[in-house]
Amino acid sequence: MSSNKQEEIYDAALKLFAERGYDGTTVPMIAETAAVGAGTIYRYFENKEALVNSLFQKVVTQFAETIKNDFPFSSTIREQFRHVFYQMVAFVKNNAYTLLFIDSHADAYYLNEKSQKEFQDFLSFLTAIVEEGKEQGVVSPLPANALICVVYGAFVSFFKEIQHGKLEESPELIAGIEKSCWNAIRAD
Numbered sequence: 001m002s003s004n005k006q007e008e009i010y011d012a013a014l015k016l017f018a019e020r021g022y023d024g025t026t027v028p029m030i031a032e033t034a035a036v037g038a039g040t041i042y043r044y045f046e047n048k049e050a051l052v053n054s055l056f057q058k059v060v061t062q063f064a065e066t067i068k069n070d071f072p073f074s075s076t077i078r079e080q081f082r083h084v085f086y087q088m089v090a091f092v093k094n095n096a097y098t099l100l101f102i103d104s105h106a107d108a109y110y111l112n113e114k115s116q117k118e119f120q121d122f123l124s125f126l127t128a129i130v131e132e133g134k135e136q137g138v139v140s141p142l143p144a145n146a147l148i149c150v151v152y153g154a155f156v157s158f159f160k161e162i163q164h165g166k167l168e169e170s171p172e173l174i175a176g177i178e179k180s181c182w183n184a185i186r187a188d
Contacts, residue, residue, distance in 0.1 A: 009034045017052060019097070049110045052110060052111075053112045059102060060115075067087045068125065069087065071083060081133075084129065099159055123145075
């Protein structure tokens, strides 16, 4: 398959899985959206589960690479947090359905071991930042996964509101949300 066809299949699957979920998406739907025959998809992916796992691994890797790009390891935890937040913003602007797809599929029953490990590696990077902040006394002593949920949940909800036209994105709004997310996890 040409990489172009594969990308068309991935793009179609991403959109449909994000909008309809795994169980609400069929291979014929993906094929129709990608403008390929269903047989073409089956030639390259054993089944829908293999496709969703391949796609999940691909987008989580892209998301992690975006966040790690130019990561300020020698900066303060506050600067690292700001970097992660703004890299997430940049990623989502260029990948509208990706955040919704990751969010709705991260704990899914159909993810294989490789997909789960890819996501866990991504979370481990974020957890290390939070744990370092806790050690320095600048981040709340709550469990790291709880603090990640506070920020990630707010971030996902924020971008859903923008996507649905309920909020108008602006640099000031993004800066305010970033500051609010930081305030939600910082130590008192």
